[in-house]
Amino acid sequence: MSVSGKMSLPLLRAVSVRSFSAQSKPAPAASASHAGFVSTVLSNKTFVATNDNGATSARISIAYKAGSRYEPSNELGLTHVLRSAAGLSTTGSSSFAIIRNLQQLGANLTATVDRETIVYTLEASKAHLEDAVKFLNDVASRQTFRPWELPEALNRVKYEISGLAPQVRCLDLLHKAAYRRGLGNSIFCAPRQVGKISPESLQHYIAENYTAGRCAVAGYGLPLDRVVAIAQTLSLPEGSGKPDTPSPYKSGEMRKEMGGDLAHVAIAVEGASLANPKEALALAILSRAVASGPQVKWGADNSVLGKVIASEAPGSPFAANGFNLSYSDSGIFGILISAPGDSAGKVVQAAGKMIKSGIASIGADALKKGRAQLTTEILSAQDTGSILVDSLAIQGLLTGTMKKPSEIADEINKMTDSDITNVAGKISRGKVSMGAAGALSTVPYIDEI
Structure with a gap:
């Protein structure tokens, strides 16, 4: 049986989003004759990629290696405030001008944050793209945080914190338990931190992390030279900013008793990083x-x-879903469960047994199904411009290269059962981490699983 609606959140990447303005008309599916995935690296080290597929609407994503893992330890939650402040006045446009003009152009601008990246995505018809790009440029590279405007963003932060789904809290707790710092930093601002992050802190964070060497620009429905021209207009300092600090997997447990009828539990082991793409794909x-x-x-x-x-x-x-989250230097593989609090103990024990001893003996039929499901997801993303353009930007930012969905699908189909079970056996010997939220009276502790 399944708990209706409790596991609908996507687990490919745990993200937080702010969107404003009008939604542009979705692009039709591209014909094969127009398909063209190309990429390049500019002289300032900005990665640029595009899928020039003849779509009638266009999308542009500007991504920075500036997610929550890079927050200073005394200013956790900064990226949540930064993302919520997208659309406030910049050095080139007022907040009113940004929102009003994007609405008039029928464009949509979204800011997304995860643990490693911040992505600004513009969707607009090609007829209005030229005018809309100016405001994308303002929002993504010309920020200025005025003290009298910031409370608007803080009100949004409070609202989002109050409405967090318990599954999201559960995954956040899991990352904190598994990594402590770095990748353990939440993508959401803690209530006690709201109002404590100053405009100067936001500006300093951007100066350190919004640099040409930490930026990637991706397009959808646009030729490469057009995307390159957009990337070259960004007001970014040269260089790669401060060096990245590794975030090693530590293992641990965090629980948050929230009451209610359900328990939400995430059990995981260390997975594979993006630096090991074959193992990441197998997982x-x-x-x-x-x-x-x-x-x-x-x-x-x-x-x-x-x-x-x-x-x-x-x-x-x-309700139970498997998840695999691969980051630039680590990864986490696990199972997310929701169950009634009075029976969650047995369900969690069964999931723990699967993680520790069952995944290495998965049968051929299950692996065949897993390949088919992942292939469908990857190829479907090619027809969804907003997903694809973000993926191209994040791939370039974190791996320095780009793979077409069809290439990834080919790699999936070439993966043998032994390739997958060998990786499964390797990770099943790792230390287990757990994050739990909700009614936890029957949920076992990590050393009891």
């Missing part, structure tokens, strides 16, 4: 083979983990 397949939830609305969970839980905790409703 992405494995996450879908282990637990992907019901594939038919209101249907039963017939995944490997679903069957294990059904036998270990018969009659208990639950």
Whole structure:
């Protein structure tokens, strides 16, 4: 059985988003005759990529290596405030001008933050792109934080904190337990930190992290020379900013008793980083083979983990999803569970057993299903411009290169069962971490799993 609607959040990347202005008309699916993935690196070390596919609308993403892992330890939550401040007045445009003009142009501008990146994405019709890009440039590279405008962003931060889904809190706690600092930094500002981050702190953070060498620009429906021209107009200092600090996996446990009827638990081990793409891809397949939830609305969970839980905790409703999050220098592989508080203990024990001893013996049929599901997700992203353009920018930023969805799909299909089970055996011997939120009275501690 599944807990309706409790596991619908995407787990490919845990992100926080601010969007404003009008939504542009979605681009139609591109024909193969127009498809063209190309990339280059500018002389200032900015990575540029595009998919020139003949779409009638265009998208531009500007990404910086400036996610929450880079926050100073005494100013945690800074990137949440920074993302919420997107659209405030800049050195080139007032807040009113940005919002009003984007609305008039039918454009949409979104700011997204995860643990490693901040991405600004513009969607607009090609007829209005030239006018809309000016405001993308302002928002992404000409920030100025005026003390009398910042409270507007802080009100938004408070609202978002108050509405966080318990599954999101659970994953946040898992990262804190697993990494402590760096990748353990939350992408959300703690309530006690709201109002304590000054405009000067925001400006200093941008000066350190919004540099040409820490930037990637990606396009969708645009030729490479047009995207290069946009990248060259950004007002960015040269260089790569301060050196990155590694964030090693430590292992641990964090729990937040929140009451309610449900317990939400994430159990994980260290996975693979983006520096090891073959292992990262194998674990992405494995996450879908282990637990992907019901594939038919209101249907039963017939995944490997679903069957294990059904036998270990018969009659208990639950929802379970596997996840694999790969970062530039580490990764985390695990299972996210939601279940009624009074029966969550048995469900969590079953999931813990799967992580520690079951994933290395996943059968061929489950792995075949995992490959098929991941292939569909990757190829579907090619038809969704907003997902693809962000992916191109983040790939370039974190790996220095770009892979087409079709190339990734080919790599998935070439992955053998032994490739996947070998990686599964390797990570199953690692230290377990856990994050839990909700009604936790029956949820076992990590040393009891």
